[in-house]
Amino acid sequence: MKKVLILNRRAPYGTTVAAEALDLALLSNAFEHEISLVFLDDGVFQLKREQTQPLLTQRNISLTYTGLAEFGIEKIYVEKTSLAARGLTVADLLIPVKLLSSQALGQLLATQDILLNF
Amino acid sequence: MNFVLLIKAGHAHAAAMSAYHFARAAIQKNHIIQQVFFYQDGVYLANNLATPAQDDIAVSQCWTQLAEKYQIPLLVCVAAAAKRGVLDQETATYYDKSVTNVEQPFVLVGLGQFAAALANADRVISFDGVC
Numbered sequence: 001m002k003k004v005l006i007l008n009r010r011a012p013y014g015t016t017v018a019a020e021a022l023d024l025a026l027l028s029n030a031f032e033h034e035i036s037l038v039f040l041d042d043g044v045f046q047l048k049r050e051q052t053q054p055l056l057t058q059r060n061i062s063l064t065y066t067g068l069a070e071f072g073i074e075k076i077y078v079e080k081t082s083l084a085a086r087g088l089t090v091a092d093l094l095i096p097v098k099l100l101s102s103q104a105l106g107q108l109l110a111t112q113d114i115l116l117n118f
Numbered sequence: 119m120n121f122v123l124l125i126k127a128g129h130a131h132a133a134a135m136s137a138y139h140f141a142r143a144a145i146q147k148n149h150i151i152q153q154v155f156f157y158q159d160g161v162y163l164a165n166n167l168a169t170p171a172q173d174d175i176a177v178s179q180c181w182t183q184l185a186e187k188y189q190i191p192l193l194v195c196v197a198a199a200a201k202r203g204v205l206d207q208e209t210a211t212y213y214d215k216s217v218t219n220v221e222q223p224f225v226l227v228g229l230g231q232f233a234a235a236l237a238n239a240d241r242v243i244s245f246d247g248v249c
Binding site: 023033 | 124197228233234236237242246
């Protein structure tokens with residue numbers, strides 16, 4: 001089985017990209033690949049707390065992130081400067097994550113078999 | 119080398135055509151295209167009602183010819199396709215629709231078929247829309 005890393009770079013709503021990346025993560029996990037999720041750029045907003053239903057234009061996907069650990073997806077990384085640039089800290093996030101510098105992110109990417117960019 | 123290609127953008131982007139050129143070049147160098155998987159807006163390539171202008175490149179037709187010549191599976195995510203109105207006979211019946219617009223060699227399958235193919239892939243190449 002492969003080490004599959006999914007890069008999430010887009011805001012959670014406005015497009016279906018985040019939702020379709022999540023579907024792919026869950027399916028690949030079901031096929032016993034080792035899944036890592038990285039959130040960077042506007043992708044860090046996907047993990048923001050308090051994504052409240054009435055304000056959304058699409059299905060609220062935030063519950064899926066809180067359920068990831070149940071499926072054994074626990075390698076979840078957030079790129080540090082993306083988070084800070086958007087005025088966020090780990091306290092603003094839905095789930096526990098590992099913070100990575102861009103340099104550490106580069107090292108992580110180098111250890112993977114497959115990178116999928118969303 | 120054994121390649122899996124992932125196409126994630128539709129007619130508004132060059133992704134599917136770039137992937138086609140990549141596949142042809144890879145085959146010429148004796149590599150194997152194990153699977154082409156159409157996901158997100160890439161599923162629109164399977165819509166046989168799409169009608170390019172006469173002087174335009176018919177992307178889906180290019181893929182059909184290549185797939186038939188070299189027996190390349192063209193697999194389309196059924197969930198992504200259904201929500202975009204890309205339906206084969208089975209999904210049309212299931213959702214009670216009167217029209218179908220997918221034909222061979224494009225085949226609607228579960229996303230799991232892509233996940234399964236990753237196990238044997240030497241390389242997975244993703245073709246995206248840029249916006």
